[in-house]
Amino acid sequence: MKLQKNELLLIAAFVGIAMFVIFIALGVGEHWINPLNPSSDMEVLILWEIRLPRILTAFAVGGMLALAGAWFQVLLGNPLAEPYVLGVAGSAAVGAVSAMMLFPDSTLAMSMGAFIGAWVGIAAVLSFSFLGATRLLLAGVVLAAFWGAILMLLMALLPERSLMLAYAWMMGDLSSSSLPVWSLLLVWLLALMCGVFLSLSLDKLLLGERHAEALGVHVQRLRLILLFLASAVTAIAVTAAGTIGFVGLVVPHLMRLLFGSLHKAVLISSAFGGGILLIMADTTARTIISPAELPVGVLTAMIGVPIFLYLLLRRA
Template identity: 70%
Template sequence: MLRWLALFIAVAACLLLGMATGEQWINPFSASDTLEQTILWELRFPRLLTAFAVGGLLALAGAWFQVLLGNPLAEPYVLGVAGSASAGAVTGLMFIPESAWVMSAGAFIGAWIGIVAVMFFSHLGPNRMLLAGVVLAAFWSAVLALLLALLPEQGLFRAFSWMMGDLSHSDLPVPLLLLAWIIALGCGLLLSKSLDRLLLGERHAEALGVDVKRLRQRLLLLASAVTALAVTAAGTIGFVGLVIPHLMRLLFGSLHRAVLPASAIGGGLLLVLADSAARTVIAPAELPVGILTAIIGVPVFLFLLLRRN
């Protein structure tokens, strides 16, 4: 109970810190000026809620992919969904370079093309599906490089900003992202017992009444859809789905009825912190938030890899 309370207090504190920090320091409790109120409630607060929802979705997807692939080092972009979304976003910019909506629509369509491609290999088992995902990721990277070479100059800055993770141009409605966060968490909790049994191995899970093939298909579709929505909203932000599930397992144990809600909250907490730092470190300019999550995630990834060996 104390750990959960500490987690909720940390989220509230980070939201307040994120509202206060930026190009201009504003006290959320004493802001009386109309301009300050506008900055707080119409600019910073919706962006922080977007960061919280996107971080939570990525962390949930990471927890699901790690069970789905039987690999503790898996994360949401391992199957090439982010690469296909990036290719779709840049394709949209080729037609209308200044339209964020076209870029978001292209990213969502591209992500689902990547999901369909991965689903085609799902019947081969987790190991071959992982290998197919790695090959598809390399293919989408090549397609993306070709598209960037053909992209008009006025769209290059927006494309590179989005590819490094950018919350400043997110056009998806905040209520939609929060609703997706709630639905994804609810679906995860409904599958939590089956996920716990799958951790014991396929044979043990089947002996306990789990339809492993159907469960894997549901997990793949759910995790990929969540990743597609998160990528559409904020671009490619890596390592949140890798770091947070492991950290929450250390704090709350391995049962998914605790790991999934803790990951959904912890992922949001990490991205809120990273976004607040990205807006503050070199203010008035901004760092891409994906750079900060990578700076945190790469050392953790290497530590987990060495620990596993």
């Protein structure tokens, strides 16, 4: 994994921006707390135990979703692919809600359910992969609708007391991640490193599978690795924060517009950019109608849907 001067510069710039955004996000909330100079013990506690874990969770989850989006896009050869559109988020929600029904008061069961659900969703989409990339995307969209219907069914059966949790989880909720923050950051870092390591092969895959193979890429093996990475990262992100849509779609695309389509730049910038975007979305969600909060998924969808439609129009 060789990083050129340009890429190191890119990383340095993004680390700088991320630090700045985290600093601001740490400061704002119910009231402004200067992160460098908190005035009481309670402020210290609020900074490090309420705001920081939430901000770092947002960063890791946003980065992971953006990386997974970029991977699904190259995997399917279609820039409109992303976990949410492919129904993977929906199947994870089905898994989580099913677990809620079977083991009502267990957060662990819910996380496991989400994780298994994400994998089932990916397997379902991929069992159509022989159809080719375009139809695979179509299959994903149809499956997403299917998971949505199953979800409605489960919610109708769910005891009322679990509904709140199910709703919160489906709209994305960063306030109480069931996975520890350090593990999310570790996964983020590993995912980014794997991505950068594979970036040259991924670039070749942009030329189509045959060209990639002729240029010496083991396409089958690469596809398997990518699938594993993208689905594992999606499953972990969804488990941690519920279903947060459109980060995986919007961020890689913006980064391609800004930094070109070669993957070293796309993946590095998406991993940071996705994290930064989700921190900003979540900070807005928790402050805009303070003291009440909005679900973060509402904000990302509100930003994401217009951009998605714009991309569709531009391609037509």
